[in-house]
Amino acid sequence: MxxxxxxxxxxxxxxxxxxxxxxxxxxxxxxxxxxxxxxxxxxxxxxxxxxxxxxxxxxxxxxxxxxxxxxxxxxxxxxxxxxxxxxxxxxxxxxxxxxxxxxxxxxxxxxxxxxxxxxxxxxxxxxxxxxxxxxxxxxxxxxxxxxxxxxxxxxxxxxxxxxxxxxxxxxxxxxxxxxxxxxxxxxxxxxxxxxxxxxxxxxxxDKKILPHSNSDEKISGNLLNHYQPRASVHPYEKSEIEHLINDMPINKSVLLLLSDINKNNIHIHQMPKDAYQYGQVFYSTLRLMDDKKYEKIYIELPPEKSEWYAIHDRIKKASFKI
Known part of the structure; x- marks a missing residue:
């Protein structure tokens, strides 16, 4: 076809x-x-x-x-x-x-x-x-x-x-x-x-709604492992990033950063600090990293705020290991 x-x-x-x-x-x-x-x-x-x-x-x-x-x-x-x-x-x-x-x-x-x-x-x-x-x-x-x-x-x-x-x-x-x-x-x-x-x-x-991330309701996108690139995804808290950088494999790894950190010896891809803009480019960035043949993608986790909830959900599922 x-x-x-x-x-x-x-x-x-x-x-x-x-x-x-x-x-x-x-x-x-x-x-x-x-x-x-x-x-x-x-x-x-x-x-x-x-x-x-x-x-x-x-x-x-x-x-x-x-x-x-x-x-x-x-x-x-x-x-x-x-x-x-x-x-x-x-x-x-x-x-x-x-x-x-x-x-x-x-x-x-x-x-x-x-x-x-x-x-x-x-x-x-x-x-x-x-x-x-x-x-x-x-x-x-x-x-x-x-x-x-x-x-x-x-x-x-x-x-x-x-x-x-x-x-x-x-x-x-x-x-x-x-x-x-x-x-x-x-x-x-x-x-x-x-x-x-x-x-x-x-x-x-005019009602409070809580996300049900563990719902067993049959819907699209509710599997634990989803939205996954070929590269393995590894999320890290902001407080862990400096330590990660010191131990991070160099050649086939990339770090998706929210923080402003400049390091010449590792591959860094700067992500938007605005939640909506981050969502606009998240999938295309994961695909770009695959195109560049990276084997590991390290991601700095965004803030624990409601506007970032969907991003947290996608990172969690992209990084889930069976």
Whole structure:
């Protein structure tokens, strides 16, 4: 199979829509990461996602819609918080876990009676969804468990020859996956921190929400080992960095730093001190370090503050050893 690169124009959007209608897989841009899209009503196409990504079929997929007007076709018993949150954060990096409509394919939800839904905030994909006039499922467009793609080139690096097309929408603006909020119980829960800060959610629903990092709920990205580059990842507290530098292997190792430290004898890559900017470049930096053939990536852990929670989550999973 030859993977074609499509541009963000009317002709190529029509091509992408036709491919999806024909049961093919198309990588699409979102504000978070690139997704591997399939028609959410096509079992064969959905199964291709699991095959191409080498993703366990028990691991649910996130449904992408163009409008909240389509929500009743996919979910039932929709709580009032949904419309309040949607008013503020859709389109955007927020996914809501809801009770699924009986007609939703079990292949999407991994056999669960719940479904995760979002409306992506990317003009190219919103246009595609309008043309297609269907829901699509779209996990990250990479091999399962590896670093998520934030550019069309990243997708090509992982899936060239394995999918029909990549719709190039430029670099992803947010760079981290969506925040997943469980609204199937009386009290909302954060199941996956992401591109939407928890503090913003709490302001809108006027409720305190605690992240549930140990939740056994079946959702995307809840495995302990995830988002992993080829290089091994080793996180360190700021207080440990100076000692680390003295003992750090030189040739095939790199240190991702927040602190301003200059050392001529080791490889240093300076990371943004702002949490949002850090999230924008985190995955692309891990991929860059792989491209440079580093075998070990040492990371200075960011502050223990709420705005850094998603970054801590990704570093923890990127560094988890089975």
């Amino acid at each position: 030859k993977t074609i690169l499509l541009k963000a124009n009317d002709i190529d959007l029509d091509k992408a829509s036709q491919l999806l209608s024909d049961g093919e897989l198309v990588a699409i841009p979102t504000e978070t990461v690139y997704g591997l899209a399939a028609d959410a009503s096509n079992i064969s196409a959905i199964n291709k996602i699991f095959e191409v990504k080498k993703r366990p079929q028990s691991h649910p997929l996130i449904l992408h819609l163009r409008s909240i007007d389509q929500l009743n076709d996919w979910a039932i018993d929709i709580p009032s918080d949904v419309h309040n949150l949607a008013k503020h954060f859709w389109p955007g990096p927020m996914s809501l876990l809801l009770k699924k409509h009986p007609d939703v394919l079990s292949e999407i939800t991994g056999g669960s009676d719940k479904i995760c839904i979002r409306i992506p905030n990317h003009p190219v994909t919103l246009s595609l969804l309008t043309i297609l006039n269907k829901g699509i499922v779209a996990p990250s467009a990479n091999l399962f468990g590896r670093v998520s793609p934030t550019s069309a080139q990243h997708v090509l690096d992982d899936l060239d020859g394995k999918i029909s097309a990549i719709l190039d929408g430029g670099q992803c603006e947010v760079g981290l996956e969506s925040t997943i909020i469980d609204l199937t119980e009386i009290k909302p829960k954060i199941l996956r921190p992401g591109g939407l800060p928890i503090a913003h959610i709490e302001e809108v629903i």
